[in-house]
Amino acid sequence: MSTNDDTDAETGTEAQPAYEEDRLQTTRRNAAKFFAALGGAAAVGTFAVSGLYGLNESALSGGPDYNYKTLYTQGTRLVDGEGNPIAVDAIEEGSGKSMTVFPEKEGGGALxxxxxxxxxxRFTEDDYQEPTMLEGTAQGYAAYSAVCTHAGCTVSSRTGPNNQNFLCPCHQSVFNPLQGAKVVGGPAPRPLPQLPVGVTEEGDQLIIATGPFEAHIGAE
Structure with a gap:
């Protein structure tokens, strides 16, 4: 599976009404999957994640558009652009490499x-420092919104020592993923919101969200 390097920048952070039905189906399915898995865990101990957050009400709620509370809910699988679930070995631990992923849609596929x-x-667990939400990392994985907090462009490049930092190609904002994607250069006013992730401890060990993004996505 390839890692994400330079790609064309995109703009815009508002979803269109045509996506509403997809979003409602996605949140309902994720809630159903999580409760089913949790029920199995209570019975036979077959489901667990690292860094599990409390269940968020957004898993059951509707709304007019996609936002940081509804894009991912607890138990949403992270998938690549072709809709393939991301296994724990997708990126080598400690490599610092990254890839662009998406929430899984109802019926499969990438949103x-x-x-x-x-x-x-993916770095190593010991590499991360505050203000990273440390309990939202798992086995060296961390996840952040790829929508720049300056003007809503797609953060698609890497820069800095060993290409450690994320770079937005539109206005050169730089974010440090080892410190909560805080701004270390450029005009962005705040960090990229972090998505808490975990790893299922059964089967193929897949990367899932353990809650929604911590903050508003993109420019405010």
């Missing part, structure tokens, strides 16, 4: 709307 673009990166 590919600009606001859903997500950067999944």
């Amino acid at each position: 590919q709307v600009p606001v859903a673009n997500t950067l999944l990166v």
